[in-house]
Amino acid sequence: MFGVHNPETPFKLLTEANLLVQLSVPELVEKVLSRGEGLLTSTGAISVSTGKYTGRSPEDKFIVEEKSSSSKIDWGAINQPISENAFSTLYNKVLDYLKQKNEIFVFNGFAGADKKYMLPIQVINEYAWHNLFAHQLFIRPEQGELDGHSPEFTIISAPGFKADPEVDGTKSETFIIISFEKRIVLIGGTEYAGEMKKSIFSVMNYLLPEAGIMPMHCSANVGIEGDVALFFGLSGTGKTTLSADPNRRLIGDDEHGWSANGVFNVEGGCYAKTISLSREKEPQIFDAICFGAVLENVIVEPNSRAADYDDGSLTENTRAAYPLEAIKNIVSPSVAGHPNTIVFLTADAFGVLPPISRLTKEQAMYHFLSGYTSKLAGTERGITSPQATFSTCFGAPFLPLPANRYAEMLGEKILEHNARVFLVNTGWTGGEYGTGSRMKLGYTRAMIHAALEGELNNIETVQDEIFGLHVPLHVPGVPDEVLQPEKTWADAEAYREKAVELAEKFRANFKKFSGVAPEIAEKGGPINH
Numbered sequence: 468m469f470g471v472h473n474p475e476t477p478f479k480l481l482t483e484a485n486l487l488v489q490l491s492v493p494e495l496v497e498k499v500l501s502r503g504e505g506l507l508t509s510t511g512a513i514s515v516s517t518g519k520y521t522g523r524s525p526e527d528k529f530i531v532e533e534k535s536s537s538s539k540i541d542w543g544a545i546n547q548p549i550s551e552n553a554f555s556t557l558y559n560k561v562l563d564y565l566k567q568k569n570e571i572f573v574f575n576g577f578a579g580a581d582k583k584y585m586l587p588i589q590v591i592n593e594y595a596w597h598n599l600f601a602h603q604l605f606i607r608p609e610q611g612e613l614d615g616h617s618p619e620f621t622i623i624s625a626p627g628f629k630a631d632p633e634v635d636g637t638k639s640e641t642f643i644i645i646s647f648e649k650r651i652v653l654i655g656g657t658e659y660a661g662e663m664k665k666s667i668f669s670v671m672n673y674l675l676p677e678a679g680i681m682p683m684h685c686s687a688n689v690g691i692e693g694d695v696a697l698f699f700g701l702s703g704t705g706k707t708t709l710s711a712d713p714n715r716r717l718i719g720d721d722e723h724g725w726s727a728n729g730v731f732n733v734e735g736g737c738y739a740k741t742i743s744l745s746r747e748k749e750p751q752i753f754d755a756i757c758f759g760a761v762l763e764n765v766i767v768e769p770n771s772r773a774a775d776y777d778d779g780s781l782t783e784n785t786r787a788a789y790p791l792e793a794i795k796n797i798v799s800p801s802v803a804g805h806p807n808t809i810v811f812l813t814a815d816a817f818g819v820l821p822p823i824s825r826l827t828k829e830q831a832m833y834h835f836l837s838g839y840t841s842k843l844a845g846t847e848r849g850i851t852s853p854q855a856t857f858s859t860c861f862g863a864p865f866l867p868l869p870a871n872r873y874a875e876m877l878g879e880k881i882l883e884h885n886a887r888v889f890l891v892n893t894g895w896t897g898g899e900y901g902t903g904s905r906m907k908l909g910y911t912r913a914m915i916h917a918a919l920e921g922e923l924n925n926i927e928t929v930q931d932e933i934f935g936l937h938v939p940l941h942v943p944g945v946p947d948e949v950l951q952p953e954k955t956w957a958d959a960e961a962y963r964e965k966a967v968e969l970a971e972k973f974r975a976n977f978k979k980f981s982g983v984a985p986e987i988a989e990k991g992g993p994i995n996h
């Protein structure tokens with residue numbers, strides 16, 4: 468649909484090698500096992516460990532500085548430039564490296580479930596398990612859909628190839644490079660499979676706005692009435708967990724587009740965090756980890772091959788990848804109408820934001836732009852405990868264009884479809900990280916349930932004195948005192964100090980949005996005292 472065919476054809480350059488194209492799940496599982504890449508576990512999932520890189524590596528991510536895209540990119544710490552020369556040298560080295568391999572795995576499929584906006588993609592992998600991951604996470608072609616399939620973006624992942632920063636222009640042995648002109652994502656040095664899915668998300672964040680579609684870092688599900696809900700949030704805030712709901716059909720757990728027709732999933736699978744996973748608390752996800760699923764860095768008991776989800780010894784960022792169909796109640800294909808409820812998930816490490824509050828239109832814009840949350844342990848290299856961050860659109864690491872571009876689109880959509888917006892703190896309560904505790908999942912689920920059922924539409928709220936948020940006094944299934952952060956802290960003065968400190972951070976951060984309508988900054992943010 469984006470009309471540009473991949474001008475480079477890495478696939479053709481690789482014909483000397485042994486290309487294994489479009490292997491089925493059982494064939495890939497056999498390859499993973501026979502090549503010694505992973506183990507079979509007691510549920511039939513395969514388990515792999517990724518070595519040194521167990522989360523994304525944002526410092527090693529680059530965009531090629533090219534004429535056709537350069538002026539559009541929001542260059543900076545997130546979108547770091549690399550020269551065309553450096554890219555093509557590395558690209559040729561990676562291809563030469565892959566040509567030496569006896570087996571290379573190729574998946575052809577799509578990103579974007581709405582047929583009108585589907586992006587044909589190709590994933591070329593050094594490892595069988597990465598190709599299985601691609602098969603489960605991206606959209607699998609249906610019968611006949613590959614006739615004439617011509618990739619408009621190609622991912623090449625060669626983790627065994629290590630760059631030499633001195634000569635290759637990278638920062639380390641690892642690199643994740645997007646060339647929008649050549650339509651290639653080149654990955655080396657890291658085995659963390661999440662880089663592949665999040666690279667295609669970055670690509671969609673570049674391509675979709677040009678087609679008038681809003682790309683979103685959110686999960687989505689739909690109720691029996693056809694009511695669609697979106698859950699925005701940075702990694703670990705609960706998108707996957709909270710969108711898996713027995714009463715609602717899942718559209719997708721992480722990446723969506725919102726077009727004039729409604730929302731659609733970018734992907735064909737889910738990528739759940741599995742730390743402390745239990746059937747009791749998260750039954751849908753627990754049961755989805757069956758044959759064909761991929762467990763990353765989960766410790767497996769050597770004899771019984773049972774996964775020990777409580778063991779975080781390799782990383783807190785243990786993961787399971789499985790196709791959407793592994794969840795029982797899904798929408799297929801993953802497209803639905805316009806959302807009427809939008810939830811912003813924030814994991815507040817300060818422990819001062821209310822567990823749920825209803826946002827005015829100005830607050831919705833303010834909080835979307837601010838994207839206040841925490842980076843949770845393990846998802847990015849070097850993050851070992853929750854770190855407060857302002858991540859615009861709750862997905863700053865994946866946005867190649869300036870933030871306002873996305874925020875304006877959301878603002879228009881919220882107004883046009885009159886969606887109600889809630890801010891939900893899935894992070895800390897009763898104190899900051901270290902003294903307080905993580906919000907109970909059962910309470911968060913009850914609050915989300917009430918919000919989605921419209922039970923919070925016309926109820927009594929109290930306005931939070933520091934952030935100006937409208938907090939419900941009662942939510943079915945949640946003790947009243949849990950709803951008011953100051954009541955959960957042992958020391959009210961300590962609470963106030965922390966809250967004021969966070970409000971200051973909000974203000975300081977918001978200064979960077981100079982072009983924003985003044986009423987958003989004035990009416991959307993913390994109250995001036």
Ligand SMILES: Nc1ncnc2c1ncn2[C@@H]1O[C@H](COP(=O)(O)OP(=O)(O)O)[C@@H](O)[C@H]1O
Nearest residue numbers: 702703704705706707708740893906907908911
């Ligand atoms: N109150 C809560 N709400 C949501 N998730 C919670 C909560 N408390 C603990 N968790 C845990 O936090 C993690 C959320 O991860 P996940 O849903 O995969 O996030 P995301 O999809 O946004 O990256 C899960 O391991 C979940 O069990």
Ligand SMILES: C=C(OP(=O)(O)O)C(=O)O
Nearest residue numbers: 523661701702703721846
């Ligand atoms: C996979 C990731 O995020 P999420 O948990 O949001 O899917 C990630 O940030 O690497």
Ligand SMILES: [Mn+2]
Nearest residue numbers: 706707721738
């Ligand atoms: Mn997720």
